[in-house]
């Protein structure tokens with residue numbers, strides 16, 4: 383008798399465990415498992431984004447399988463394939479570059495696992511390969527940077543020599559921030575981009591490339607860096623060359639992480655266009671909906687602003703990241 387009860391209890395426990403951990407539970411009202419492939423840990427922005435995703439998954443009761451691709455597309459493709467094999471309920475990822483995703487996204491679609499793009503876009507023509515794209519309008523961010531520059535130099539007729547630190551080659555933010563900035567400044571020939579190179583969104587590369595710019599390009603007026611981290615690295619290079627960042631060379635960056643905002647408050651950066659990394663809560667809401675096969679908007683754009691020195695001073699005490 384005792385043996386029969388134990389066998390029944392064990393069977394019941396096993397069934398509960400499978401229901402709790404198994405895949406496909408989201409559609410039937412059980413726990414959702416999300417496979418998330420992160421770009422890497424290249425910047426302060428990325429660290430804040432990872433925290434936002436992990437914290438929000440916890441609060442939403444979503445089981446998160448997280449992998450860091452160390453800025454390599456092949457690692458992301460491997461991670462996505464492994465999530466397909468594990469039969470997760472939903473896959474979310476921030477694609478390191480825009481191109482080359484069709485095959486793996488088709489594999490996810492064939493396995494009936496919905497995909498959410500977060501932060502960065504892919505250039506796939508077939509938009510049925512993913513359910514939605516949550517993230518910033520990077521072209522608009524570039525435009526905001528360009529508009530500040532045009533305004534800053536509105537009373538000057540002299541040439542304005544600009545150096546540009548681009549983000550990761552082939553990534554959506556690098557492509558779009560460049561395009562948006564150029565779209566605005568091209569109307570006035572006095573704005574000249576005299577050097578433009580990738581700094582891969584990292585502080586170390588930003589410093590290294592700015593050191594090279596300072597050697598090769600005399601009389602730089604402006605640095606446009608596609609993120610705060612590269613701008614902060616460049617500030618070290620500028621100071622190392624005996625120049626004053628924010629005065630001898632004006633600096634525009636994108637992100638508005640705490641370190642960047644501090645440099646703006648200190649007058650070392652002149653203007654920051656905000657790019658919010660706090661995508662986690664919206665991502666979890668979208669995940670719950672797509673798992674239930676509910677309709678979601680195909681594009682969800684993050685609300686963002688921009689900061690000058692005074693605005694940075696006011697915002698800094700409450701800055702979360």
Ligand code: AHR
Pocket residue numbers: 424425426427428501502555583608609610611636637657
């Ligand atoms: O995709 C968002 C960009 O990636 C951020 O601007 C940058 O800091 C990050 O590494």
